[in-house]
Amino acid sequence: MIKQPPYLKKGDKIALVCPAKKLPKSIDEAIAILSSWGLEVIIGESVYASHHQFAGTDELRTKDMQQFLDDPSIKAIIAGRGGYGTIRIIDELDFTPFNLNPKWIIGFSDITVLLSHIISQCDVQCIHxxxxYTFEESTPEAIDSLKRALFGEQQTYQYKSEFPNRTGEATGLLIGGNLTLLAMLQGSVSEMDFDHKILFLEDVGEHEYSIDRMLRMLKRAGKLAHLKGLVIGAFNEIAAEKIPFGQTVEEVIWDIVQEYDYPVCFNFPTGHIDHNLAMVLGTEVNLKIKNNNVQFKYL
Known part of the structure; x- marks a missing residue:
């Protein structure tokens, strides 16, 4: 049974850490927004640290993350940014205190490593x-969706897909995140169980052939055969190649999953985009797709 951390309330303490890449700009505006929600924001040492590309050494980032995992007064931990580096520290973290006092872990991109590990090893819900780092460019609706998720307000997302979907309806536990990181975690203790789940995927800066390769790897490993539904988020910033691959990302994905019968939707508002809506991993959702109309509801 997947555990749900207590929803936040005004006066709660949350911690801000950087388990991966260092911050190249001020995040004072984001801290002000989090504070305006009535939260006390505790700034970790890694937030202002620097070691080559990283937000401090592996040891510093591990220590910073561990102290907030251990502290029962901290009700949520939000990653300042992604980039690369979480995989370098994940096996050094002790989640025993976290399991005794679950709290919300929030982030996306490289933070998929942490989210997947928490779902796999701790059976605790978390938030993509x-x-x-992305607050400044975010739509107000995306930031509000994060606030609503943290404070336990029920949400329903509705939109129209530009690419043809596969009609259907499914209810199941939500998993997913960044495709590159999910593929990289296969075969490790941080690998999520895909069977009978609603899976969402997103990625940025990958060529079509790379997306094709990673998805075919997941397919060969049996990860796509027994899903209840598939939600395809943003796959953006794809650089042109000298010799075109010949398919769009949507066409690549459709080719790979067309033999299955579960509902599939494209262009879902999640990923490395301004309108990156909060996805609560490990919670039950209902996905309803009719032609280009998509409804995604938390239950």
């Missing part, structure tokens, strides 16, 4: 959503 905007991080302070």
């Amino acid at each position: 959503g905007q991080m302070p």
